[in-house]
Amino acid sequence: MNLTVLERDIVQIWQIPLQTSAVKADDLIDRYLGCLSQDEKDKAARFRFFKDRRRFVIARGTLRHLLGRQLNQRPEQINFCYGTYGKPAVSLGTKPQQSLSHTLTGEGCDFHFNLSHSGGIALCALGYERRVGVDIEQVKTIQRLDGMMKRTLVASEQQQVEAESVAAQSRAFLQRWTCKEAYLKAIGLGLTQSMQTVEVQIEPPELLSVPENCSAGWRLHLMDLPAAYVGALAVAGETAVTQHQWQHLLPDDDD
Secondary structure: OOOOOOOOOEEEEEEOOOOOOOOHHHHHHHHHOOOOHHHHHHHOOOOHHHHHHHHHHHHHHHHHHHHHHHHOHHHHHHHEOOOOOOOOEEEEEOOOOOOOOOOOOOOOOOOEEEEEEEEOEEEEEEEOOOOEEEEEEEEEOOOOOHHHHHHOOOHHHHHHHHHHHHHHHHHHHHHHHHHHHHHHOOOOOOOHHHHHOEEEOOOOOOEOOOOOOOOOEEEEEOEEEEEEEEEEEEEOOOOEEEEEEEEOOOOOOOO
């Protein structure tokens, strides 16, 4: 698999399959579980259903392989620290709060990543000197959609969704949801911030308003995904975005 090293002004999006054949499932889970931290293993063990545990292990294990390639480290050597609202960053050194920012070779280097998964797909965004946030949602009929819209969309967004056919309203809502969540994850707030403080436009994708005291200059990108999914990337500033497909390798395969 050709894992290209990140360059400035290019954000990589990796699409990761979380559903595997029964033949490979156990081997893949064992492989990825072996590179997780004890905290991650404990979290995996707390999932009630095997399918949720499998998705978590594969997503986090793949993330570690992607980061290891960029940092020239073994996947199991990657350590994470977490921001006030839970956003992960790579931790270096002995201080738990020390993140990867400005510690790679070269002056002023800054490496960012973000992970999201839904259904059978995970998305991982990697950015060099670019803060990133990504979100993916599997499109399903949403029960009590009116209530969800009132809690998360501004009036103009609600009108846009309601203008769609009934069959298309869940997708239209989730398109706006993923854009908002990607942005809130990118700035490190996540769902601790009300989604109604963010207003988005879908065509073309654009942030129309953001919370007070949040910087401007963010760009939205809609992801090219299978028809049953919608996804969005938020990135600081203008940049090229490349999309890649991750292929799982068994322990005996070459990386």
